[in-house]
Amino acid sequence: MRYPLSIKQIRKNNKRVEFVGSSYGLFCFTGFYLGEDDCFDRYVIWNPSIRKSVTIDVPYQDCICEYGDARKNVVVGFGVCPKSLDHKMVRINMLGIPYEYKKLGYKHDRFVRVDVFTLSGGVWRRPLTKLTSKWFHIYIYGQTSVVVNGFIYWLSLYKNASAIISFDLTSEEFTKIRVPHKVSHYHYELFKLRESLGVVQWGGSKESYDVWLLDNVSKSFIKLYTFTLPNRWKVVGFRDNDQLIIEKGDEYSVDNGVRRYVAELVAYEPDSKQFNKLGFNAGCYSCTSYTESLLLLDQPDTL
Template sequence: MSDHIPFELQSEITKRLPVKSLIQFRSVCKPWKSLIDSSDFVKHYSGQQQHLLVRYQDAVDHKEKYVSIVDDDDTFPMQKVTVTIPPFVVNMLKHSTTMGSSHGLLCLYNDDMAVIWNPSISKAVAVVLPKRNYNEIWGTDLGFGVCRETLDPKIVKINYVLNPSSDIECVVCIPEVFTLSTGAWRSPYGSFLPRKSIRFSESRVAVDGVLYWLADDGTSEYNYSYLIILFDITSEEFKEVNLPDRLARNHARYLSIFKLRNTLAVLQFDVREILYDVWMMTDGVSSSFIKLFTICLSDVEALFVQEFRKSGEPVIDVRRICGQHDDLSLVVYEPNSKQINSLGINGYYYDVNAYMETLLLLDQPDLIIYGNTTPAFEA
């Protein structure tokens, strides 16, 4: 930029540039590198475009691959870029699962390790998942999100522990939180769950600094109700969101949750009819949900909602039976026309996550692994 342009104005201009350009500009001169690397610039930078990161097994060579698609109405889905995973992430996270995405960061995990990864700058940090010496671990659930105010990434781990002090068989939930700024695990500030009988599911999503879990009350395997448990990532407090009866008690349909237009969406899946009803929360705290539309396709053997575009259109993978072979496709469903458009990716085992460009993790050392430093808990 010209020396005649005030540096403050240069700073405002650079905040509107894509991450790829910013990384290149760090090599132009020391003032620009200092500006882009500063914690204030990283905190207040937010990319303008959403991307869809597609993880899949290639149908030709059967290798796992990642493709990033620019989620732009004018060019979608033509702008595709193959994403290279940092080598140390590949080595540590074999057979990994995506925990979720928040503020441009994705979190992957396996039984021993979690990795917080920024695909925009190809940088990641690893976190050892704590192993507890409880008498009996019934199970665990994990969630990931970023604080609204501080943009500090956090991993939440829910431990289901058999309480040995109880006269009857009783499973209690013990939460733990890893905070990137401290590099340590600890008990959350507000560690009390709304109910003791809650059972979390693997359906969870981070929305604007709040981590939501789909859960049930756990009172009976045959007589239960769905509910939503939220975890405020800043205050670290758990709260309960009740669902309307048509969602909470309809056991013939399965529920899952997603982020849709920066709010919480609940999807109700009918296995027999092979359709999804899409519901959106309207106020953030109560059981106020509205039904937006139904995803229903003809001549489909199976369908699975993967993610939502910035426009609100769902990205789904569908399976059709064509002669002796399964036709697996990743498509976008248009609710008004009820038409689908292919994303042009030939594969299977799809996993799709939306993310915005960010500079978070730019200040993190390369190849760093945070260890387990959590104090012991009592069941």
């Protein structure tokens, strides 16, 4: 599958393209792009099944707000609203308060600014609801967001404890969800599992893992099972049959005398506790299921 020209331009210009998320058969990527006359934060929404993409450029001057450079500490989420099928991007900018603002009496170390882009509207705007002032200390991890059932989820730190922040793509409301077993030395990763939010949790040793599933009604987590992994192996996603996709990272190859790291993807069956090779020798930050769609069919082709 060939990437659209807009993504190739980012890779050629900046050498780095970040994956934002996927929803309804669409993928969203972002990267910094330096044009002839200006520089941009570029976002690309791509439907590989119909080979169409839409490019959204945010000029550098639009990234400057009253508290500093919005390109720093920015977390982006992408999803399709299930009711309107409109494409939305959410930029959460966690801004440090400059010294001159602290002299004026500001007590918080950070501000949170949120902007929402809808493809139908074509402009960035503030969401319908605002983050409350008590959330000023929130810090959202740079991990790729997870989109499930009309919600975007991010991991976050809130008052020095882990939490999950959700954004309703329909009402544009933010909600804070407690992580299971809220212990400071635990680590978490978010994934899509059974059309709900799955959480993989492990301790400092990173050998014993717990898998939790969010109940969409009670908004509480149910523990599914516990499993163990060798050192340097990691979970990167789930298959539709609930098997975990594991990056097996303990093999090396020698190429012209140079030792190179080789990552192999395997599937883990929770019931039988067996690992099965998937036939891919490639590193992977995260994996997600894919469903074909016709979204973007009515949009101008920017390939």
